[in-house]
Amino acid sequence: MSESPWKSSTDRRNEREEKRIAVLRTAAQAFNEVGYYNTSLDDIARRLNVTKPTIYYYIKNKEEILFECVRIGLERLDSASNDVIGHGGSAYEELVAVMTAYVGVVTMDFGMCVIRVGEEPLTEESRRTLRALKRRIDLKFRSLIERGVAEGSITACDPKIAAFTLSGALSWIARWYQPDGALDADAVAQQSIALLLNGLRPR
Template sequence: MTRTASVKKPARWADAVPAREAQFETKRRALVREAARAFGRRGFHNTSLEEIAEALGVTKPALYRYVRTKHEILYEAKTIAFDAGAEARKTAFAASEDPLEQLRLYIVNYIDLVTSELGSYAVLAEPVTSLPPELAEPIRGRMREADRALRDMVQAAMDAGSVAPGDPRLVVAFFMGAINHIARWYAPDGALTGRQIGETFAGFVLDGLRGPGWTPTKT
């Protein structure tokens, strides 16, 4: 009886590459989170890559495997925030068909996501002008995209008669200005969680949009 030798199949390249890439991105994202905390303590312009490497417990050459400049870290932090916004909108639309509830859920989920992902995220208060043009322009594109999406959400709530009519541009500027300012004072070890802050802010925003004595229009 002839025995057939068992031949071990070589690992597929297509399977191996995504695993390595995923590991790299996981480490890079962790680096961005820690760098964001460092920027929150000392400020973006006052924190060097050497200090970030020290906070991470790695050498500067090891740090260079993932980022080359502070600007890359700022860019990645802002990208994480815009990704959180997109995810919050998707979650809100999936959870409810009511435009006002969608807006409420967006605010709650966005604040919860961005605080849990970036922790002390004061770096997000750093203006886009701190980035070089090649990094600033994609971020401005994400800003315009997010602004349009939020205006549409507000307009939908107005069209449904859920809130008082007005200019959606000003409404978005009002509540996103307040939300973005959280970055200047939020602390992960503070008395309130990101979700608790989100719930409170959502209440403020919706109460403000409805106005005193506002009665929703029945449709």
């Protein structure tokens, strides 16, 4: 029997999803570089060498693109923290691992979009969905800090304030980090985390 020239439904779905992610990633790059309001669907289409109607095959409108970009970024932050939590060691060691993973995500396209653009241009309903994801990530920071204080690997502190301070400082990296700069993401993560956890005072 000859092989069919038509792809299976599974292959077609996978191909469509790959192209959809390519649209979203290209949009995230544009949003990060020139801003959400300065990016049009025509701009995204030109970057992909396709027509604007092609974009509509994969996404409904620009707001949906931003929602998906931020959602993917937040889910990757959540997933990255899940990957390193619960593998043994002290809460302090796990916190360092989570912070390192956090920097790894916010210095990439979708994670950077979470910080540089965020959910403000979206509807209230979309913002609520994304804020629920943010709370989930924040609670992981707080939980690790609380556990560290209890076991003595982290100094006594207010876990809420500590979590906000750490995640806020790490998030800001996305605003100034340049992939082609002198330091790669790993070096930026190591130096930033050391500074946040050890301070500037000589020991």
